Amino acid sequence: MKISRRTVVTGMGAAALAGCAASPDKFRTYDGPPVTRIQAFKGKRKLQLLNGERLLKDYNFELGFEPTKHKQFEGDGRTPEGAYLIDRRNPNSRFHLSLGISYPNINDLNFARSHGLSPGGDIFIHGTPNPFSNEKDWTWGCIAVTNDEIEEMYAMVRNGTPIYIYP
Numbered sequence: 001m002k003i004s005r006r007t008v009v010t011g012m013g014a015a016a017l018a019g020c021a022a023s024p025d026k027f028r029t030y031d032g033p034p035v036t037r038i039q040a041f042k043g044k045r046k047l048q049l050l051n052g053e054r055l056l057k058d059y060n061f062e063l064g065f066e067p068t069k070h071k072q073f074e075g076d077g078r079t080p081e082g083a084y085l086i087d088r089r090n091p092n093s094r095f096h097l098s099l100g101i102s103y104p105n106i107n108d109l110n111f112a113r114s115h116g117l118s119p120g121g122d123i124f125i126h127g128t129p130n131p132f133s134n135e136k137d138w139t140w141g142c143i144a145v146t147n148d149e150i151e152e153m154y155a156m157v158r159n160g161t162p163i164y165i166y167p
Contacts (some may be wrong), residue, residue: 026097026147030155032056038086038163040143042067047125047143049156056156059149061125064141071103071141073112074120079141079165080108083119086125086161089154096127096147097154101163105130125163126150 033051040047042063049057066077075082080103088100104112104119112119120141127147138144 026151026154027091027139028151028155030152032156034160035157038157038161040079040163040165042081042165043165049153058150059145059153062135062139062144063137064139065137067137070167071108071120071123073115074115074118074141076120077139077141079139079143080104080123081165081167084163086159086163088156088159089128090124091154093126094125095124095129095142095144095150097150098124098126098142099150099153099157100124101143101165116148125153 028096033054033056035049036052037050038047039050040061045060045063047059047061048055061081064071064077065078069082070082071078080101082105084105085102086099087102090098090100101123103123104121108119123141125143125145126139127150128144159164
């Protein structure tokens with residue numbers, strides 16, 4: 001039986017596509033208890049996902065280049081402190097995946113404006129652009145976890161979930 005060149009090329013293309021389909025997908029599924037609260041402890045670098053009072057998962061994280069104190073102004077490298085919500089998702093983040101934090105709230109906005117400055121924004125929990133990086137506190141005020149961890153969180157956390165960020 002003679003195999004045509006077209007059959008070989010078509011078969012190679014199908015094999016290549018099958019290899020792509022077998023690669024891990026960054027969009028995981030989760031069917032466990034809902035995450036009802038997120039707590040981030042900046043000083044301990046610990047983030048917790050909770051269902052009521054029950055701890056579901058905890059993670060270590062990195063912060064902004066100025067990790068102490070509450071974020072006040074755009075570019076200060078600080079991470080906000082206080083009560084916020086997860087208010088958006090970015091599946092195309094340059095930091096793998098990201099969950100948006102509702103900073104600035106009205107108090108943050110009013111404080112910055114009273115000083116004639118912008119409070120900044122675009123604060124997220126996100127992955128890393130380089131999974132092999134050993135940098136400490138490299139973000140501009142976000143909370144950074146590994147790419148594997150943000151994939152897990154992205155599946156578990158829904159928009160509207162409260163996040164409490166403590167010093």
